Amino acid sequence: MTSPASGRPLRADALRNRAKVLAAAEEVFAVQGTSSSTEEVARKAGVGIGTVFRHFPTKESLLEAVLVALLERLAAEAAELRSSADPGAAFFGFFSRVVSQAATKQAITEALAEAGIDARETTGGAGSGLTAALGVLLERAQEAGEVRADVGPGEIMALLAGMSYAAARAGAREDLLRIAFDGLRSRPGPDRGAARG
Amino acid sequence: MTSPASGRPLRADALRNRAKVLAAAEEVFAVQGTSSSTEEVARKAGVGIGTVFRHFPTKESLLEAVLVALLERLAAEAAELRSSADPGAAFFGFFSRVVSQAATKQAITEALAEAGIDARETTGGAGSGLTAALGVLLERAQEAGEVRADVGPGEIMALLAGMSYAAARAGAREDLLRIAFDGLRSRPGPDRGAARG
Amino acid sequence: MTSPASGRPLRADALRNRAKVLAAAEEVFAVQGTSSSTEEVARKAGVGIGTVFRHFPTKESLLEAVLVALLERLAAEAAELRSSADPGAAFFGFFSRVVSQAATKQAITEALAEAGIDARETTGGAGSGLTAALGVLLERAQEAGEVRADVGPGEIMALLAGMSYAAARAGAREDLLRIAFDGLRSRPGPDRGAARG
Amino acid sequence: MTSPASGRPLRADALRNRAKVLAAAEEVFAVQGTSSSTEEVARKAGVGIGTVFRHFPTKESLLEAVLVALLERLAAEAAELRSSADPGAAFFGFFSRVVSQAATKQAITEALAEAGIDARETTGGAGSGLTAALGVLLERAQEAGEVRADVGPGEIMALLAGMSYAAARAGAREDLLRIAFDGLRSRPGPDRGAARG
DNA sequence: CATGAATGAGGCTTCATTCAT
DNA sequence: CATGAATGAAGCCTCATTCAT
Numbered sequence: 001m002t003s004p005a006s007g008r009p010l011r012a013d014a015l016r017n018r019a020k021v022l023a024a025a026e027e028v029f030a031v032q033g034t035s036s037s038t039e040e041v042a043r044k045a046g047v048g049i050g051t052v053f054r055h056f057p058t059k060e061s062l063l064e065a066v067l068v069a070l071l072e073r074l075a076a077e078a079a080e081l082r083s084s085a086d087p088g089a090a091f092f093g094f095f096s097r098v099v100s101q102a103a104t105k106q107a108i109t110e111a112l113a114e115a116g117i118d119a120r121e122t123t124g125g126a127g128s129g130l131t132a133a134l135g136v137l138l139e140r141a142q143e144a145g146e147v148r149a150d151v152g153p154g155e156i157m158a159l160l161a162g163m164s165y166a167a168a169r170a171g172a173r174e175d176l177l178r179i180a181f182d183g184l185r186s187r188p189g190p191d192r193g194a195a196r197g
Numbered sequence: 198m199t200s201p202a203s204g205r206p207l208r209a210d211a212l213r214n215r216a217k218v219l220a221a222a223e224e225v226f227a228v229q230g231t232s233s234s235t236e237e238v239a240r241k242a243g244v245g246i247g248t249v250f251r252h253f254p255t256k257e258s259l260l261e262a263v264l265v266a267l268l269e270r271l272a273a274e275a276a277e278l279r280s281s282a283d284p285g286a287a288f289f290g291f292f293s294r295v296v297s298q299a300a301t302k303q304a305i306t307e308a309l310a311e312a313g314i315d316a317r318e319t320t321g322g323a324g325s326g327l328t329a330a331l332g333v334l335l336e337r338a339q340e341a342g343e344v345r346a347d348v349g350p351g352e353i354m355a356l357l358a359g360m361s362y363a364a365a366r367a368g369a370r371e372d373l374l375r376i377a378f379d380g381l382r383s384r385p386g387p388d389r390g391a392a393r394g
Numbered sequence: 395m396t397s398p399a400s401g402r403p404l405r406a407d408a409l410r411n412r413a414k415v416l417a418a419a420e421e422v423f424a425v426q427g428t429s430s431s432t433e434e435v436a437r438k439a440g441v442g443i444g445t446v447f448r449h450f451p452t453k454e455s456l457l458e459a460v461l462v463a464l465l466e467r468l469a470a471e472a473a474e475l476r477s478s479a480d481p482g483a484a485f486f487g488f489f490s491r492v493v494s495q496a497a498t499k500q501a502i503t504e505a506l507a508e509a510g511i512d513a514r515e516t517t518g519g520a521g522s523g524l525t526a527a528l529g530v531l532l533e534r535a536q537e538a539g540e541v542r543a544d545v546g547p548g549e550i551m552a553l554l555a556g557m558s559y560a561a562a563r564a565g566a567r568e569d570l571l572r573i574a575f576d577g578l579r580s581r582p583g584p585d586r587g588a589a590r591g
Numbered sequence: 592m593t594s595p596a597s598g599r600p601l602r603a604d605a606l607r608n609r610a611k612v613l614a615a616a617e618e619v620f621a622v623q624g625t626s627s628s629t630e631e632v633a634r635k636a637g638v639g640i641g642t643v644f645r646h647f648p649t650k651e652s653l654l655e656a657v658l659v660a661l662l663e664r665l666a667a668e669a670a671e672l673r674s675s676a677d678p679g680a681a682f683f684g685f686f687s688r689v690v691s692q693a694a695t696k697q698a699i700t701e702a703l704a705e706a707g708i709d710a711r712e713t714t715g716g717a718g719s720g721l722t723a724a725l726g727v728l729l730e731r732a733q734e735a736g737e738v739r740a741d742v743g744p745g746e747i748m749a750l751l752a753g754m755s756y757a758a759a760r761a762g763a764r765e766d767l768l769r770i771a772f773d774g775l776r777s778r779p780g781p782d783r784g785a786a787r788g
Numbered sequence: 789c790a791t792g793a794a795t796g797a798g799g800c801t802t803c804a805t806t807c808a809t
Numbered sequence: 810c811a812t813g814a815a816t817g818a819a820g821c822c823t824c825a826t827t828c829a830t
Contacts, residue, residue: 014810035232037803048812050807059804113366151376158367159376166359169310175352176359183380208830211793234820245795250822252793408789429626431824442791444828453825507760545770552761553770560753563704569746570753577774602809605814628799639816644801646814 018055020045025066030105034063067111071130074098074108078133088146091137092181095160099177102164109168112161116154131157147184159184215252217242222263227302231260264308268327271295271305275330285343288334289378292357296374299361306365309358313351328354344381356381412449414439419460424499428457461505465524468492468502472527482540485531486575489554493571496558503562506555510548525551541578553578609646611636616657621696625654658702662721665689665699669724679737682728683772686751690768693755700759703752707745722748738775750775 024045028036038059042049056062077094084090102108115127135153142149159180166176221242225233235256239246253259274291281287299305312324332350339346356377363373418439422430432453436443450456471488478484496502509521529547536543553574560570615636619627629650633640647653668685675681693699706718726744733740750771757767 011810017811038805039803042813049805049814050812051810053805054810057805109362113362116363116367151372155370155372155376158363158370158373161366162359162361162363162373164359165306165310165362166313166355169358170313170355173352173355175348176355179348179352179356179380180377181380182383183376183378186379186383208791208793210830214793235822236820246822247795247824248793251795254822256821405789411790432826433824436792443793443826444791445789447826448789451826503756507756510757510761545766549764549766549770552757552764552767555760556753556755556757556767558753559700559704559756560707560749563752564707564749567746567749569742570749573742573746573750573774574771575774576777577770577772580773580777602812602814604809608814629801630799640801641803641816642814645816648801650800 014055017045017047017051021047021052021055021062022065022069025062026069026105026107029063029066029107033106034110038062066107067114070105070108070111071115071127074111075130075133078130078137082133082136082140087137087140087144091141091147094134094137095156095163095181096177098160099163099167103167103171106168109161109164112157112164116157116161134160148187151184211252214242214244214248218244218249218252218259219262219266222259223266223302223304226260226263226304231304231307235259263304264311267302267305267308268312268324271308272326272330275327275334279330279333279337284334284337284341288338288344291331291334292353292360292378293374295357296360296364300364300368303365306358306361309354309361313354313358331357345384348381408449411439411441411445415441415446415449415456416459416463419456420463420499420501423457423460423501427500428504432456460501461508464499464502464505465509465521468505469523469527472524472531476527476530476534478534481531481534481538485535485541488528488531489550489557489575490571492554493557493561497561497565500562503555503558506551506558510551510555528554542581545578605646608636608638608642612638612643612646612653613656613660616653617660617696617698620654620657620698625698625701629653657698658705661696661699661702662706662718665702666720666724669721669728673724673727673731678728678731678735682732682738685725685728686747686754686772687768689751690754690758694758694762697759700752700755703748703755707748707752725751739778742775 021041025041028041028044032040038052039049041062042052045052052062056065077097081090081094098108098112102112115130131153134156138147138151138153138156141147163176163180167173218238222238225238225241229237235249236246238259239249242249249259253262274294278287278291295305295309299309308324312327328350331353335344335348335350335353338344360373360377364370415435419435422435422438426434432446433443435456436446439446446456450459471491475484475488492502492506496506505521509524525547528550532541532545532547532550535541557570557574561567612632616632619632619635623631629643630640632653633643636643643653647656668688672681672685689699689703693703702718706721722744725747729738729742729744729747732738754767754771758764
């Protein structure tokens with residue numbers, strides 16, 4: 001998933017450059033926002049601007065690659081917790097960790113939002129990877145009675161994105177998570193018409 | 198508060214144009230994001246580019262004016278509910294309405310985030326206006342036992358921003374609000390270590 | 395000479411406004427250079443921008459009016475010295491005074507340069523007025539043997555512009571005048587090929 | 592000194608383009624004044640506007656480069672005459688040549704004025720280079736008795752700027768130089784109070 | 789007449805993208 | 810493949826000038 005779109009395999013040094021660019025882009029976009037220039041990325045990566053465009057023919061494609069990489073990493077983290085002994089801790093712990101990462105890397109929020117919205121062609125694979133892995137954690141937590149039964153992975157993704165956004169803007173706040181987690185645990189009584197517009 | 202920075206009052210036509218520009222900016226920024234061009238705004242408003250800059254000498258000032266206007270409107274909405282007979286409905290209803298507006302106007306999310314982060318000089322007045330009005334709704338709902346006692350206006354603002362973001366990206370989702378609202382209502386038992394990183 | 399181009403006489407208040415604008419322009423252009431905006435002039439004059447353009451339909455025309463006014467003033471000064479008892483002191487004193495004024499008002503330099511170059515339609519009248527008045531001082535100084543006989547008013551105007559420029563840029567410098575004045579007094583011997591290129 | 596600010600040497604073609612831009616700027620600024628647009632320069636140079644800004648990131652930096660180049664060229668000319676057999680001819684000849692160049696290139700006048708005013712950081716190096724080289728010519732001419740002893744390089748620079756200005760506006764005039772040169776040669780008698788204001 | 793709001797051409801600068809070296 | 814120079818569209822902003830109030 002970290003290989004280029006074209007079929008041909010890359011030479012070792014090319015692959016190294018690709019990785020350098022991706023890492024630089026991740027950092028630059030995280031720190032200075034996604035409107036940073038590609039030149040900035042190239043500089044940070046220590047390569048020429050041409051190299052950036054050789055590997056990622058478009059700024060958008062570079063941004064997407066960053067998001068995909070982030071999502072893949074998160075998906076991997078989630079997958080590791082799949083068989084944790086404490087499903088509740090696994091689920092909530094993962095959720096917390098993502099949000100606290102998002103506090104410093106705003107790209108994460110975007111990645112989550114993208115992934116949450118659509119299982120489109122673009123981030124599709126990666127996004128659904130995370131959704132699936134998160135789904136497993138969710139399901140196990142639900143079976144253990146730690147999370148209410150009437151929520152699905154899609155809602156969790158959206159909630160994750162929302163909390164990450166709040167954390168990115170207002171700072172990582174445990175208080176927000178407390179509310180969200182209580183909401184996720186609560187066994188709702190009869191519908192009290194919460195969301196009337 | 199929607200009048201220009203300079204002391205003198207504007208001529209009727211100038212005021213009309215200012216309003217047109219502001220409305221256009223609100224729409225453009227809502228639909229296409231805050232990085233839309235000022236030319237776009239001028240076109241939408243049906244005025245020359247010079248007129249935009251006469252009223253808002255900087256793109257940033259225009260953006261700020263939009264955010265301030267949004268926040269003021271929300272604050273006014275909240276203020277109207279101040280003495281509602283049903284404090285719980287007032288609070289949750291307001292929350293819902295904001296989020297559903299944010300679903301189409303992403304500028305709202307930004308406004309909330311700005312307002313939530315800082316009560317700085319810039320959006321300061323308006324932001325704190327909303328925070329204050331919302332604080333009243335919150336307090337009354339808490340007194341009525343509809344909202345847990347251990348949250349303050351700051352958390353609500355952050356939560357509002359987060360939910361709005363999610364709604365703006367993933368669509369207005371009642372399911373998310375349900376979770377959040379249950380979290381807000383729940384009387385937390387012993388700390389179950391929810392937010393461990 | 396300070397009346398508008400059009401034939402009709404102005405109302406008293408209009409005339410007053412014209413004078414205010416002219417004075418403001420003189421000061422603004424002197425201090426901040428001729429690329430200052432007309433708005434700046436209007437502000438300084440305490441009138442609306444429309445008033446500036448009513449009296450001077452073009453920025454260029456305003457600038458020209460400023461230059462003309464300066465030249466007229468200088469011409470008047472020169473004229474007053476016409477019958478001075480000491481022709482040498484009159485001539486050199488006038489020269490010095492102009493240059494020292496130019497040190498703070500760069501518009502003077504421009505005015506002199508314009509006047510020196512051409513007796514065109516534009517500054518023509520005023521420029522030739524100064525040239526003529528200065529010519530009288532020069533002639534009398536030459537008759538008194540204080541200035542060499544082989545220079546004419548045109549040269550003096552050009553020299554004045556050059557010295558004014560130097561003074562405006564490098565500060566009023568008596569040393570430069572000393573050189574120039576010695577050059578003007580000297581009775582040249584046989585041509586020593588001074589200006590070989 | 593005509594190389595770019597950054598340390599690295601430029602590729603051959605880049606250097607060629609830089610030179611083209613500089614030459615174009617010199618001509619454009621000479622003919623139409625330093626307020627000509629950078630687009631004009633780009634057009635004249637036959638390159639894209641982006642290329643101009645790649646080499647000179649600011650209009651001001653471009654202007655400065657032009658002035659520095661001019662001053663360097665003049666300094667080099669002066670340096671060549673350092674050991675001329677006829678110090679008087681060397682000094683006055685150089686002076687004449689500069690002024691006659693200024694007649695067509697008004698940028699020279701500005702360069703001289705800048706250099707004369709300040710030996711600041713900006714044009715500093717180049718400006719002082721010319722001042723120094725000119726100082727040598729002056730000293731030798733003074734030792735040969737061709738120039739009065741009571742003037743220094745600073746005065747010469749200012750005089751040069753003033754004469755250049757006059758030449759640029761009123762045309763190259765040998766008559767002005769004659770006066771200035773006679774002033775520079777004259778052995779002043781008792782102070783006749785030349786520069787009284 | 790005076791005012792100042794409206795206009796839009798034009799200036800400077802940035803940056804994604806292309807292409808010669 | 811890597812490099813970085815070249816490109817030009819597009820963005821922000823200024824300002825001389827016009828015109829409705």
